[in-house]
Amino acid sequence: MDTFRIHTLGCGSARPTPRHQPSCTVVNFRDNLFMIDCGEGAQRAFQQARLKFPRLGHIFLTHLHGDHVLGLPGLLSTLALGGAGGRLTVHTFEEGERIMRQILDFFAKDLSYDLEFHIIKPEDAIVLDTPSLTVRTVKLHHRVPAVGYIFEEKPKQRHIRRDMIDFHRVPVALIRDIKAGADFVKPDGTVVPNAALTSDADPARSYAHISDTIYMPSLAEKIGPVDLLFHETTYLDEHAAEAKARFHSTARQAAMVARDAGAGALLTGHYSSRYKDESRFVTEAQEVFANTLLNREGLITDVGRLRQ
Ligand SMILES: [Zn+2]
Known part of the structure; x- marks a missing residue:
């Protein structure tokens, strides 16, 4: 089957720790790379995962919080060093383009490649449509405007x-x-x-990436029965009140979304730095949704071989 896999480069949250890298995920779809969020250190983690910069065509930002975007100026400047050309599209809100252009105007004036910003809105919409893949946003509910991304392979031929x-x-x-x-x-x-x-044709596969958001019961229907769902699990249920106040979710809530959506598997992540034992996220989630996978930096997850 064609490649469709998820590389976790960072699954920590706002406060840096020696244990976790801030948010960054790379989707490898048929050897085309799509980055979702670009926390500090993303370019180094990208290389450690042996991913190739020329294959990176799109970067999707979920929202404009530092732990999701502060690696981007560094990555965009580095890409200018090689002089390799090519094109890179950054999907972000209007303020995202404004901020990045200001930084790049100062630090990396002459880019050797085409950098394009595709302005998205906090709404449900298709943001990329290729002959083999659709990427759509779903509106999330966080402290600032935020979206999740759903990658859907198009139906294949018999x-x-x-x-x-x-x-x-x-x-x-x-x-x-x-x-x-x-x-x-x-x-x-x-x-x-x-x-x-x-x-029969191979089944079309799908991946949903949901970070950051307060628990939204209505998400399940919008996501649908994806093969793999990443849903932030910043907190454990014992801190559910704090999760709500900070517009984040608990592991149990993520599991409820996975269960109600009919997802094939759930991937945890965006761990609060207060927890020292990440296996607790999986234990809690599995009480609601059995096929929960413990996420960590360096993990590679194949989409579509996960249903139990
Ligand atoms: Zn975050």
Whole structure:
């Protein structure tokens, strides 16, 4: 199956600790890299994960808090050093472009590549549409405007059964239609149904990235049955009141969203620095949603092989 995997580069939250890197995730979709948030140190973590800068085409920011964006000026300046050219698109709110342009005007005046800002709004919308992938935002509820991102692979074509194609002497020119679901009509008028010529397509896979937000029961329906859901678990349930006051979620609440959405698996993260044992997030979440995975820096998660 084509590559669709999630690299966790940072799953800490606002306060730096020796244990965690601030927020940064990279989606590898068919060897195209999409970064979500770019906390301090992201460019170093990116290299440690052996990811390649020329493959990075898009950076999506969830919101303009320092632990999600302060790695961006450094990364954008570094990319100018190689002189490699290419194009990079940063998806962010209007203020995000204004702030970044100011910094770059001073520190990295002459970029050797095309830097483009795509202005998004705190709403539900499609922000990227390619022949094989759609990325859409969902509005979140945090202390500042915030969105989550959902990556959805487009439906794939059916697999050709080579032996049957040969047996029925299907002309090469018709293979495209057959892959798309067409029947084959022989010269004598006999119809060979598509099901006899093809097997089912691989299922289209999906990933949702939800950070940062207060618990939103309505999110489940908007996200739907994604294969993998990252949902922030900043706090444990014992600090639910603080989570609410700070517009964050607990592990239990993230699990409720995963369960109600019908997600295949839940990935934890955005851990508050007060907790020293991250396994507690998983234990708490698993009481509600069994297929919860413990996130950590360096973790690689394959989307679509996770349903139990
Ligand atoms: Zn944060």
